[in-house]
Amino acid sequence: MSQEQGITPRAQDFSAWYNDAVMRAELADYSVVRGCMVIRPNGYAIWELMQGALDRMFKDTGHRNAYFPLFIPQSFLAKEAEHVEGFAPEVAVVTHAGGKELEEPLVVRPTSETIIYASFAKWIQSYRDLPLLINQWANIVRWELRTRLFLRTTEFLWQEGHTAHADEADAEREARLMLGVYRRFAEEWMAMPVITGAKTDSEKFAGALRTYAIEALMQDNRALQAGTTHNLGQNFARAFGVQYQTAAGGLEYVWNTSWGVSTRLIGGLVMTHGDDVGIVCPPRLAPTQVVVVPIWKSDTERAAVLPAAEGAARDLKAAGLRVELDAREGMKPGAKYYEWEGRGVPLRLEIGPRDVARAQVFAARRTGGKAPIPLAGLVAGVQAALDELQRSLLEAARQRREANSRRGVTRAELVELMSGEGGGGFAYGGFCGSAACEAAIKEATRATVRVLPDEEFRSSPAPATCVWCGAPAAGEAVWAKAY
RNA sequence: CGGGGCGUGGCGCAGUCCGGUAGCGCGCCUGGUUUGGGACCAGGAGGUCGCGGGUUCGAAUCCCGCCGCCCCGACCA
Structure with missing residues (x-):
């Protein structure tokens, strides 16, 4: 091990x-x-x-x-x-x-x-x-x-x-x-x-x-x-x-x-x-969207499994998907899984003797979860899984962003929010528009105004006063520590 | 430019304090047995110890100088 x-x-x-x-x-x-x-x-x-x-x-x-x-x-x-x-x-x-x-x-x-x-x-x-x-x-x-x-x-x-x-x-x-x-x-x-x-x-x-x-x-x-x-x-x-x-x-x-x-x-x-295993590619930008990993123990099994895996890969490619067949000898399936996971491949199809017998593949998502897909509906099933992955990645990222956004922050909250190593997120607040306040906030919190948000992203009701100086706000700003 | 780490086979490190001529894991090569979550056995290849001086019979190790990389700050997509 x-x-x-x-x-x-x-x-x-x-x-x-x-x-x-x-x-x-x-x-x-x-x-x-x-x-x-x-x-x-x-x-x-x-x-x-x-x-x-x-x-x-x-x-x-x-x-x-x-x-x-x-x-x-x-x-x-x-x-x-x-x-x-x-x-x-x-x-x-x-x-x-x-x-x-x-x-x-x-x-x-x-x-x-x-x-x-x-x-x-x-x-x-x-x-x-x-x-x-x-x-x-x-x-x-x-x-x-x-x-x-x-x-x-x-x-x-x-x-x-x-x-x-x-x-x-x-x-x-x-x-x-x-x-x-x-x-x-x-x-x-x-x-x-x-x-x-x-x-x-x-x-x-x-x-x-x-x-x-x-x-x-x-x-x-x-x-x-x-x-x-x-x-x-x-x-x-x-x-x-x-x-x-x-x-x-x-x-x-x-x-x-x-x-x-x-x-x-x-x-x-x-x-x-990305997660603690490595990168995760959204399907639409994944150089390899699907990796097919055949599994066998004996030459007999190999003779049954490999053609099935090749067939699956061929069908998916024909449907326009970016597919790799990983039929390398002398490498255990687990080792292949880790390799492709590290590369962020969104969907892995495992196909072994049991799957061949049942005319199915086992689909493992990079973000977790395994489920069988019948060979008969392989292309549609894979496509659906990829679409769902694409959607769920966006949704998860959106939820994370919202969970780390604060609206209507006060001066004290802004300072608190940006403090410490893990401090940060998007802080929405009123802004008087003065360069002096902007500089003072940067000095005090290391956060900068990322944008004066477009209407769709603004808070309602609109903040009335500047987070920092308390003067009437000229508009709303979003602060964050930036790359 | 300031602060903190670190430079030793491809990668990750030990060895440095207390000098004696380089080792471990992974990876790589060959052969065999393996394969449903990181395989095992056997046999191999591979290193000017970041660079340059110095001390010493002898330096990865001690001394001096330099270079590079990573992380944190000042500048920025």
Whole structure:
């Protein structure tokens, strides 16, 4: 009886658990380059599924993919004052290439607004060219002080949408539309419930008019900003001279938006559904949705079981499911179970001599519970089980989030809620809107305003006074300790 | 950059206090027996003990310097 080293229980050390879960699932590995990670095939497969779903959603909303350079002239970054200030500390700069010093240093993109809007300025002439709806899948470099696999690494993969519009209303509509796309993706694909809303000035994107975000609550009660959209106003249009002629013949600056989600989502997926065994993949994003494990004792049994298992796997694949048949010899079924559980495979089908005799398979859910499925209705039965898993993961995550959300908090409650190691969760309360109160709360509790929640998430009745200073509230805010 | 841990076969560790030339578990390879929740037996392969100096007859172990990684804070998707 040999136990492989288990992973750290969540309750003991959540950070250690996260690292263990990621490593056990072989999603990623540390690189020789500080702060950078290697995304392993298991992790990259999840990213590809995410990309596929998001890309379809972007195309369905009228966007087209393009690709812009990794290198940006340093002077471009400086054209928008807030933007350069926001990103300067974390920008990597190339000063030498081709064996000599460059005339102008190139920055490795921390985001691509500047280089993209330089192109937009060339492409946009008239109101007939608008809206211009572009997305790019790319890598990004931000020199972070402290990194965590998927959650914050020096280089990461993302998509960044960039659009240009004729007026503010259309840009605003776009920023809200894509926020909705992100929300739908998080909930329907990742089974990760989110709240949506606007960022405060201190949390908004460097150079944006307004920033919106989806925020999810992880199992350690810290919030994860899982996607952002920005209404950039005319800030970049002015900096890069992106103008168009109106129908009336006038010359106007365009209104831009940008929006992005990154491989950070994989970290969110891990921390939303994982348990003390490892990661749990929601079926729609599971690289392997079903693993079939044949069980036999003798060659006779093997001869009966293996073809049945192969047949089951074939039928499921034919139905469009992502299936693996694990017929490895010399490995006990239990060992296979542990391996696939660590990878988060949502459904395992066990098929042994007894099952063959009864024309059934035994289906074990990653979240617990075993039940037989008759071979006659295998595809439908498996599909139903996967659908149910997808639903129940979202529901469980939603219940956990609600159980860890407090509405109408007082100043004392906010402090209490955020204190200690396990402290956190979403705290809803009145907010006067002042930067002073926001900073004071951060100082006192280490919690920040995650969003000024959208209507759907607001409390009723609305809080009347600011949690901190007691002045009349300008609105409601959601505080949490953030990743 | 501050605080705390840690660098020894692929992974996890012991050995370091008290110097004597490297060991355990897992994994890996070969053969056999096994297989309804992490199999067993036998035989193997694999290590400049993070790096550089120093002390010593002799250093994983003692001394000096450096590097790297992880965790916690300041910055951030």
